Amino acid sequence: MQPDRLSAVRPFEICSIRPPTENNSLTFRLTRNCYWNKCAFCPIYKTGAKFKKRSMEEVREDVTNARILDDLLAENGISGSMDTRSIQQRAVSLIQRIRQARQEAGVTDKARCMPLENSPDPRMRWFSSWFIDYPDISDCVEHLVSWRISGSRSCFLGDADALILRPDHIGAVMAHIHDNFPEIARFTVYGRTRTAAGIRSEKDLAAFADAGIDRVHFGVESGSADVLKMVNKGATPDDHINGLLKAARAGLSCSFYIMPGLGGVAMSQQHAVETARVINEAKADYVRIRTLEIFDGTPIDVMRKKGTFVEADDDTVVLEIKRLIQEIRVETELLSDSATNLLQVNGRLPEDRERMLAVIDEYLSMEPRQRIEYSLRSRLAAFAGQYGGLSDEVLSAIAPVLKDGSLDLGQVPDGDLKQMTAFVKSRLMP
Numbered sequence: 001m002q003p004d005r006l007s008a009v010r011p012f013e014i015c016s017i018r019p020p021t022e023n024n025s026l027t028f029r030l031t032r033n034c035y036w037n038k039c040a041f042c043p044i045y046k047t048g049a050k051f052k053k054r055s056m057e058e059v060r061e062d063v064t065n066a067r068i069l070d071d072l073l074a075e076n077g078i079s080g081s082m083d084t085r086s087i088q089q090r091a092v093s094l095i096q097r098i099r100q101a102r103q104e105a106g107v108t109d110k111a112r113c114m115p116l117e118n119s120p121d122p123r124m125r126w127f128s129s130w131f132i133d134y135p136d137i138s139d140c141v142e143h144l145v146s147w148r149i150s151g152s153r154s155c156f157l158g159d160a161d162a163l164i165l166r167p168d169h170i171g172a173v174m175a176h177i178h179d180n181f182p183e184i185a186r187f188t189v190y191g192r193t194r195t196a197a198g199i200r201s202e203k204d205l206a207a208f209a210d211a212g213i214d215r216v217h218f219g220v221e222s223g224s225a226d227v228l229k230m231v232n233k234g235a236t237p238d239d240h241i242n243g244l245l246k247a248a249r250a251g252l253s254c255s256f257y258i259m260p261g262l263g264g265v266a267m268s269q270q271h272a273v274e275t276a277r278v279i280n281e282a283k284a285d286y287v288r289i290r291t292l293e294i295f296d297g298t299p300i301d302v303m304r305k306k307g308t309f310v311e312a313d314d315d316t317v318v319l320e321i322k323r324l325i326q327e328i329r330v331e332t333e334l335l336s337d338s339a340t341n342l343l344q345v346n347g348r349l350p351e352d353r354e355r356m357l358a359v360i361d362e363y364l365s366m367e368p369r370q371r372i373e374y375s376l377r378s379r380l381a382a383f384a385g386q387y388g389g390l391s392d393e394v395l396s397a398i399a400p401v402l403k404d405g406s407l408d409l410g411q412v413p414d415g416d417l418k419q420m421t422a423f424v425k426s427r428l429m430p
């Protein structure tokens with residue numbers, strides 16, 4: 001391969017923050033960060049990152065750079081049909097050759113930047129390893145390879161609220177992406193309900209759908225006006241309902257993210273009932289559950305330390321989810337696809353309601369000690385699923401209950417088990 005083709009390769013910006021269903025999507029960054037950035041529970045862009053709408057030229061250049069790199073992957077025989085080991089070997093060799101050619105040609109990029117590297121929270125420091133503002137060539141190769149392996153069909157356009165962009169701008173970007181990657185069959189974005197309700201007309205939203213946006217992932221979090229105000233969500237229940245109905249009428253599929261625990265102890269049941277009301281009135285297609293996790297240094301962490309927010313415990317959150325399921329009256333899919341959730345409660349409502357409630361009742365019927373043990377085991381399993389095993393830090397935290405590599409919770413006091421569980425939880429990513 002000619003060295004000048006290799007030295008012409010440039011990295012493109014990747015959306016590190018994306019819904020779990022888009023983990024293997026090809027991503028392009030139409031904006032950087034979040035223009036709202038005030039939600040009390042959200043740690044993501046709180047490290048000084050500034051919002052920016054990227055120009056058409058910047059995004060088009062990224063798409064072209066992705067195309068050039070993807071062609072090189074194909075020419076090097078890297079395709080989704082190969083075994084993982086061969087793909088990795090070829091990808092590493094290609095990265096080395098690109099780096100060498102670029103070095104010889106004197107090409108340099110912006111320094112690889114990980115904005116969460118110095119966060120006070122260890123989870124965020126770990127997160128920084130893949131939350132990269134300015135990726136390098138190897139990040140981009142890995143990104144394209146995972147998209148190829150997973151079938152090359154999906155594309156996510158970020159960052160936090162693509163609906164803030166003009167529909168003609170998004171349409172032009174998507175047309176350019178389609179010209180370069182005609183195999184993409186599905187585009188998704190994050191959106192704020194406030195934007196859908198108050199800034200965009202139904203005609204605008206229909207233009208997003210016509211341009212090819214299939215689904216918008218909305219962070220609803222709560223249907224309670226009091227909870228939304230407390231966490232500074234910048235949206236009301238009416239914004240949620242109007243924005244979601246408008247988006248659906250415009251032909252966009254809507255996925256809701258809700259956050260059990262966000263009302264704390266004081267507003268737990270109110271949070272459940274009013275969130276169910278919003279789901280019912282907005283007729284959500286998909287509802288995804290993410291239990292509140294409090295990150296060090298976030299505004300809600302400050303509220304907790306001051307005593308103005310009392311965090312709900314596992315049992316309170318489980319009762320809250322039970323109430324939510326009981327109150328949902330529309331046909332919807334409820335998914336519990338996050339390591340933050342204690343119980344796996346998944347299904348289609350209304351037909352799976354009894355089965356889902358049975359999972360909850362089984363937990364609630366346990367003796368208090370059994371629930372404490374269940375919580376620790378469940379968090380450890382979630383940790384192992386997320387990180388591929390237990391870290392030294394976690395192994396050290398649970399050392400008193402480890403015997404010959406297995407858990408032996410025996411006579412260990414409840415308080416100690418709860419502390420271990422809290423530690424493991426504090427290391428889980430939402």
Ligand code: SF4
Pocket residue numbers: 034035036037038039042043044045160192219
């Ligand atoms: S709108 Fe989303 S990204 Fe922005 S601060 Fe709120 S939760 Fe975070």
